[in-house]
Amino acid sequence: MATLVAEAAAPRVSSGLWRDALRRLSRNGPALIGLFFIAVFVLGAILAPYISHFDPTVGKLTDRYQGPSLTHLMGTDKLGRDEFTRVLYGARISLTVGVTAVLFGLIGGVVVGSIAGAAGGVVDGILMRIIDVLLAVPGILLAIGIVSWLGHGEVQIILAVGISYSPQFARLLRGSLLALRESDYVTAARSMGASPARILLRHMLPNALTPLIVQATLAAATAIIDVAGLGFLGLGPGDPRIAEWGEMLTDASSFLQNYPYLIFFPGAAIVISAIGFNLLGDGLREALDPRLKR
């Protein structure tokens, strides 16, 4: 009975996995830097109209090709549009399209991965072969194909990038589920009469979630690059007036010799936001993986 007493007397610590993870994340320097970068871009995107009074789509031709100054922090482009304003508004496209695309890919991947991992057997075999084929095609190539097929537009980019990302999520989840299927608590839940749906949704998916969260954060970084890449290749949002980092790069590349700052700022925005998501993703991986506990 000694243990009973000890148990009762012990201080009540109520700390869940998420709280632990949050604490570890808050002590992770690089992850906080990443979070800061992301926060800067998110705030910039949301508050763009309040930060800058210029219109991202309208410029004065008389003001074109101005170098960085106090009025135009990042200078102006060939149509006299304020570069700083365009980078801010570009963040809106990059972040919303990038993140939505990852979420879309995540949902698709979770559905396919769950079916494969829970059903097993022939269903699993067929789904995984389809995924192998999709993974064999480079993601950006697949996305280009889908955009050229569906046409220009933000929704099309989300679909294209999302579809090209879902295989990696599906395969990751399916692997976790296969391991969890043989775990003691899943057998225990089955021995208590839990239905297959309940076992998948309550017992297996929550336990398979953390690698997906990490992967999704890291994928957000590449999604931003892919969205910019599509823009650079002329497959961005249909309206050429819309500020989009990739298209800004294409525009600026013609004047690289004379006005290098035009390519520097959107380029830096892409790199910094991608680094932000990468740092956060790495930090999340360390925070959520108990084996990396320090």
Add this chain to the structure above:
Amino acid sequence: MHLLSIRDLVVKFRTHDGTVHAVNGVSLDLDVGEALGLVGESGCGKSVTNLALMRLLPKPAGRIEGGQIYFEGQDLLELDESAMRDLRGKDVAMIFQDPMTSLNPVLTIQEQMVETIRAHRKISKADARARTIELLRMVGIPQPEARLRDYPHQFSGGMRQRVMIAMALALEPKLLIADEPTTALDVTIQAQVLELLSSLAAERNTAVILITHDLGVVAGRTQRTNVMYAGFVVEAASTPDLFSRPRHPYTIGLLHSMPRVDAQSGEPLIPIEGVPPDLRQAPVGCPFAPRCAWVVEECWKTMPPLVPIDRVAGVETTGPNVTHRVACWNVPTADEAVAAHPERPGFVPAAPPSAVESAR
């Protein structure tokens, strides 16, 4: 009618290394409220027998290739999956070996127990919660109301096993299968948990199958004990009878290799020589023959049937007057059982059929 009757159960696993003959024709009976010990070393088929009974064998490798499992007269092997799901937890519940891994780490105790209760009974969440508190108190969890929202990692091993017991008994099952329930626990906790398990089962008249590799665990806690070896039941008796009159060479070996409190000082422990057979080979003859001191020629050819050791009119497979049965062609005598080796003048163990060996 018995609560549970397993008849000639055969379970095989198809693996990349070949077919594993895990259970090779096990029959056993169990009455309402009876406690049966299933004893044997790792891989003797005791857990597989019970997973087969729950129809929870790992798919697609594990297959039931023969036999019947009657629970309250219904052959479980003929039930469809949804009827089987209904039976699991409600009529037959299971407690697993490792309480550290058999609770879901991301769900609170309350979520797991309420979910289990509500999967089978149409009651409100509040009622299920009240029942959970009652159950946790019953298994000796202090301050159950406060601990409901705790996660498994906030409990010690012994406490978790108590939670598992509470969960298994939540729906008042008729049969409780405890698969090595104390193996993963500290020695000091083992007795407490076993005591709790048997007293709760006795109060509710729940039948128990206690699976263990430790003969000491079944002593005093079960009415009957079946000894298993390589997928066969080799000896079946009432527990006191098994300890006082072991008859199968394997049971004798187990008892002699176990340290006893009442042993004379200096009395040596006698190990069982050799290793268990490779289950990937189809059994030929008695699987214990290679390790047996009493081996006769017949042992190498055919598996002996499980038959009464005394001449009796009828065979009782359950109850306090269960017939002591043993599967052996050359049953050791009582004196030999004490000495742990054959004492017949001129007895020479039969050599393995080398002609057959070399022909392979």
